[in-house]
Amino acid sequence: MTLVLAARAGKITPEMEWVASRENVDVTVIQKGLAEGTIVIPRNILRKDFNYTGIGQGLRIKVNALIGTSSDRIDWEMEERKLANVEEVGCDALMDLSTGGDIDGMRRLILSKANIAVGSVPVYQAAVEAIESRGSIVDMTADDMFASIEKHAADGVDFMAIHTALNFDVIKRLQTSGRVTDVVSRGGAFLTGWMLHNELENPLYEQFDRLLEILKKYDVTLSMGDAIRPGSTADSLDGAQLEGLIVAGELVARAQEAGIQVMVEGPGHVPMNHIEATMLLQKRVCHGAPYFILGNLATDVAPGYDHITAAIGGALAGATGADFLCYVTPAEHLGLPTEQDVRDGAIAAQIAAHVADLAKGNKQAWERDLQMARARVALDTDRQIELSIDPEKSRAAFSQKGAGGHCAACGEECASDVAAKYFGIG
The missing domain is CATH 3.20.20.540 (Radical SAM ThiC family, central domain)
Incomplete structure (x- = not known):
């Protein structure tokens, strides 16, 4: 039985459950989409x-x-x-x-x-x-x-x-x-x-x-x-x-x-x-x-x-x-x-x-961007690398700029640090 026919028969298969878990949606969404061809x-x-x-x-x-x-x-x-x-x-x-x-x-x-x-x-x-x-x-x-x-x-x-x-x-x-x-x-x-x-x-x-x-x-x-x-x-x-x-x-x-x-x-x-x-x-x-x-x-x-x-x-x-x-x-x-x-x-x-x-x-995409923004404010380089689409390139770039956690554009005068110091942000 194909996945389409299984879905139309009201069955939930392991493949449907797998995809639903990855997409963070109810498995019936996947079942319905398969049944309808979308x-x-x-x-x-x-x-x-x-x-x-x-x-x-x-x-x-x-x-x-x-x-x-x-x-x-x-x-x-x-x-x-x-x-x-x-x-x-x-x-x-x-x-x-x-x-x-x-x-x-x-x-x-x-x-x-x-x-x-x-x-x-x-x-x-x-x-x-x-x-x-x-x-x-x-x-x-x-x-x-x-x-x-x-x-x-x-x-x-x-x-x-x-x-x-x-x-x-x-x-x-x-x-x-x-x-x-x-x-x-x-x-x-x-x-x-x-x-x-x-x-x-x-x-x-x-x-x-x-x-x-x-x-x-x-x-x-x-x-x-x-x-x-x-x-x-x-x-x-x-x-x-x-x-x-x-x-x-x-x-x-x-x-x-x-x-x-x-x-x-x-x-x-x-x-x-x-x-x-x-x-x-x-x-x-x-x-x-x-x-x-x-x-x-x-x-x-x-x-x-x-x-x-x-x-x-x-x-x-x-x-x-x-x-x-x-x-x-x-x-x-x-x-x-x-x-x-x-x-x-x-x-x-x-x-x-x-x-x-x-x-x-998409909620997952927005959450990833939000977490990246927060990691940048916190100068958390490990988290930025983890969230990036190309962690290998991010890791190499961070390793080249040396210690201190500051980006090349701002150096020690980090915009996030200045805002946190004078305006109580952070």
Whole structure:
């Protein structure tokens, strides 16, 4: 029985209790959200006792990280260190996007080591294997795609990005939309090329019930991939994006009816004046399903700093409806991320999520900020380090300034000390 069907049957599961405890809410809030489709808890039935996380309405905004091998870099030890890094800085989930080397072995290693939800994109592996066995992605078959999905599910993957909301109507709209960047989603590009070459409908759309059967068997959360997402601010909210969103909404309703956990992936490049409208449209069209976004990147002109542009957009997106932020690293648009890039991207996304939680009035977020303010007034450096999003960096900074407990800006003439001395504050 899936978590959705359990919730609808009035059952309280250990996963619901775990999430309710972390969120400091009554477990019936989680049960109701699962039953209605406004909350998901990515958890494959084959994986037990990891740090479950709830994503969706009324919960703290969560952060996802990306790791994995490629044909240009196959270093399992590095990917293990990246995994340790993203868990250390508090990411709630990660996705294995491996496309090089022993893809199965890398995924299974991550699943064995991770203490957080693990996602994947099965069509990546199906495409790579089609190249290896038949010489081309367009020679991939529908059975190849579904076999890859089944294999990932059987290995224990908790959520999968699957590009179901792509059909010929969406492609036709794309061809007439005047888009600048066409298709920037890797999975979307694979499928678009396959469809146009073979003159066949997307199997992941056409055989959606077949997909739901696999997901239901393992209670894998469907993360509906945004195959047609805009890859530049110029393309935000164009006809192709909106057409894809309408298709996604129709499929969300079918998945929810079947008792499948489902969230919807959203765009990366969105100018700030489009962000709120994008969030409202998704929630309206997709029946309140949790929204999983890449960024949002609020500008296209900051290569090397896209973790910052994504944090700016992500904070506003989270405050206006997004539930799950996929981090963006400084290496976005430039190359493969290093371990430091991964850490920087994860921390930037954590900051964005916390800022958005504050804007939404989340009690846990406000309490953390309040405790930090009090620790600063008390010159309690240990408590400030403990409360900071990046304790390692805070600890290093405090150790460099020497003894005395004063900040570099004020020195011994600390504003808090002066106020306490002359005005009786403290």
